[in-house]
Amino acid sequence: MADLRRALPDRALPLALTVVAVGVPVIFLAIFFLAPTANLVGRGFLDSAGSLDLSGFMQVLGRPRTWRVVWQTVWMAAAATVLSVAISLPSAWILYRRVFPLRGAIRGIVAVPFVLPSVVVGVAFRSLFIESGPLGSWGLDGTHTAIIIGMVFFNYSLAVRTIGNMWVRLDPKMEEAAAALGAGPLRVFFTVTLPRLMPAFASAAAVIFLFCATSFGLVLILGGTRTQTVETEIYFLTSSLLDLRSASVLSIVQLIVIALALWMGSLARGAGAATQKMRTDLAPQPLKRADIPALVATLMPVLVLLVAPMGMLVWRSLHRSGQITLANYQDLFNADATKFLQTSVVSSTVRSVEIALIAMVTAVVIGGLVAIVITRRPRTRAGKGALKFLDGLFMLPLGVSAVTVGFGFLITLNRPPLDLRGSFWLIPMAQAMVAIPLVVRVVSPVLASIDPRQKEVAGVLGAGPLRTLFAVEGPYAVRSLSIAAAFAFSMSLGEFGATSFLARPANPTLPVAIYRLISQPGATEQGMALAASVLLAVLAGSVMAIVEAAADRSSRTSTSVKLVEGM
Template sequence: MTTARNKCRSGRVTSAGFGVLQVPVSAGARATAGERIGWALAVAVPLAFLGVFFAWPVLTLLARGLAPDGALDLGGFGEVLARPRTWRVIGQTLIQATAATAICVALGIPGALVLYRRRFPGQGLLRGVVTVPFVLPSVVVGTAFHALVTTGGPLGGLNLDGTRTAVIAALVFFNYGYVVRNIGTMWCRLDPRAVEAARTLGASPWRAWRTVTLPSLLPAIASAAATVFLLCATAYGVVLVLGGTGAGTIETEIYLLTARYLDLRAAAVLSVVQLVVIAAALWVGERARRARQAHLALRTDVPATPLRVADAPALGVTALTICGLLVAPMAVLVIRSLRRAGHWTLANYADLSTTGGDNALLVSVWEAAGNSLRVAAAATAIALTVGVAVCLVLSRNPRRRLLARGIALFDAVFMLPLGVSAVTVGFGFLITLAPTGLTRSWWILPLAQAVVAVPLVVRTLLPGVRAIDPRQREVAATLGAGPGRVLASVDGPHLLRAGGLAAGFALATSVGEFGATSFLARPQGPTLPVVVYRLVGSPGAQNQGMGLAAGVVLAVGAAALMLACERLQASARRPTRSLAETGTSNTLRPAQVTHRDRHK
């Protein structure tokens, strides 16, 4: 440790894979006024956004339930927690979320290897197929899975209808692509020379993967697992459609208490319980990430390699997962959209330009689709702006313990929107923002969807930015780069590398968001998921067929958005050299520095 400190003081900066740079390093330089203002804004703007559009509505609704007369009444906690039904619902929530998360991670690691570290024809198409389920409306997915397991369906003989197994399978269907893309995005940026060195020293492929690759991937795995657990624990539509009495969750219970029984007191208690569960999951995920966090040698130009014989197990698992778990429900959805009254027909798609039977809608499906794209684009711009600022703050490692704890709390706060009931958020928006007139504005939907998308953007960008060796920033600053140039040359390439993925997830999530949007969308300006829900729930073969056809359109549109972001992401992978890499790529000896100084 003493030797390392002396080297740092003398200006000898060493970074894995970059050699040695003999330059004077100004350790402990104080931040300028401009830097302080910039970092203050990076903290204040996201906190203001979250405070106004998340904390205020949610806390207002909780206050209506826990303090109806203006005085805090905690007696509801004892009453609600004394019910056997409450503990049964909490247990079911934890069991389903834990099982679905474990399966997603177990299947997602081989999927990330095949789809992101290997190269083969049709790879881009399979990436799009894997991502589509993540953005499908939950009601449509529930309907598709119900068609699989119900009597007369392909799996009807297994008696899975209304069981916990069907719900867990649907949750894995939703979140498998998220795990694959987050782990794969990190995996395809790892410097392969560490694995090559391990193989040269005699390690088997399995041992090299277990001792070199897996520890490098654990931060991304922990981040993805924490997010998937939150998404599974707060699943709403799919549980409502598929779940029987043994599969209800805290989310569906809040919906029943709020929308059906108008019991805001019990709903508020369960919302607090849900927040506690989410906070515990965040704490466990953060501890796991910190235990394995490392500064990695990341690159933006690592080429994919062809498939190998050793990849056969991973390829088999991935093929079985894609065909059996992802394609089968989507195939059922497509087949049902092509049938009406027992006959094959394209009438369901032709009717998308109408308002449905008995004018079930006020606008056509295509008009709703256009509105969804506009809302999603605005929500993505907001989410990326807030998310990038949050990631830059979270990627820093302050030496002061108080600041480090503040950053950890900052991280947990921006994961809370994933752990709060969509019913709570939607009702909170209506109660809190209605007097301001914002609920009548078109911007209410982009703002609500951005609240949901920001945590996904942060979780997508953060692992790569956190893995940057801070010495790269120090070297860039030593070479004369200002704070903005350091961010652009060191953090920028890694943000761009994962930026396409983050934008794709934000777009796709906003296009398919149903929970809060269902409470806020106006009848004359609905989004596509709201239209699908209304059509599927309307009587008549025409309306239900149109709903399924609209679900197919939504799936294809989401896949197209993700593929477009994949192309943008691929263009960002062109070999570039940051300022820090340029300054540290070669070993500069003292004589070389002196010789260059003489020619200035």
């Protein structure tokens, strides 16, 4: 604590504020992440008496099914990662290095998948690929290909943003020199530009692989019972076989795979980042005739990969048994519309909104406190090390899947001194834990970029440390926290992985209700699932649209906030 306090501003904050800003987040992390994760890991290595026992570990690793599941997880995640990065290249160039009419609208459409709940995307693509769907003749329903396409849909926008944000800041002098020496456009790209973009490739690939390897709702809906990944296998072992030890071992294997992917991405990113010369004064250039192929290569994924599935979702939600009708939406209000839900879908929606609001507030408070602490300018080496450790500590949940978090809650928070079985607060805390790293990553770059001279001027004018914090950093923090809050709310509203373990049958959240409906073959249940998915997409998208519009208006008179850069 002493090192952390010395790492706060030159004019130290009051001790009470230091204790709160550090202590509250650490205690929260210890209770709702470290303890459940440690308990889960312990289940894999320890027997019921608490003694070291690797027999269960060896038993699970000795099963051919385990390695088949791990292999399926890795190769599908790798394939989706490669495709996402490859498809995003023309889009990153066109949307970040060129300016043209409707560029803003296209960038907005590209950003939509990042905030869509996984169950919505799964239902949207399933409506395309099922036998009665427009692409039913392709035979993709329940296949690996369908899952990979869904993964690319999710992560294409992340790759575009990550690569585009670096590409727009690359100093063009090296490309200009190569062109002056006679190199053609393709040779310049492959020999000069592409190697310089490798840090962005590595960063995007590492995060995309993480998201794909931990994809749960998408695999469950698009793959059905024919495709198993580590995530779905953990769910099956827990919910169907009650084999908690085998599920714990698989969770450990997943942690190792994710950690290796992030480590390799960090190495690749660090190897090239230090040598890159960046500029911030480069403005996008007008579209040229030579850019038309890249523009077409951008519009095709937008129309085919992004617009078509969501358009088909809305269209099919207005049909039942081949007839155009609003019955699917009307049944969302009826608790007796289906025997597979004990409450109406609208009631589940209200519950989801309540839970998401609590999770959002919790994530913003905890993540905001962490961001304030880690963006201080340390005086000592010990202080720098303490802040770096704290930053890394709160990024740990990013490397652990939501399914693992939910499973950890299930086996840990079920006994004194903290027995939350049946408690309303269990799901909001799990969802908040998943959202906290995102809040930290959105807010901390903004606070870190504040010119320290502004704080110095406030101090010279007589403002104390606390007043300086609120008066100088407050306006910046409010803008970034509003965006972080929108992300946290949308993420919590559509969260399915952890919630699938924790939701009670009588009170499902909206994503859980959608999964229960889409799993049934009846026309009523299928139609209600489609309508509920549209409702969930509208709720999540509306929140982001409102906050994005407010941020755009604010950015006309202040520094703009970068949403995902730094993840």
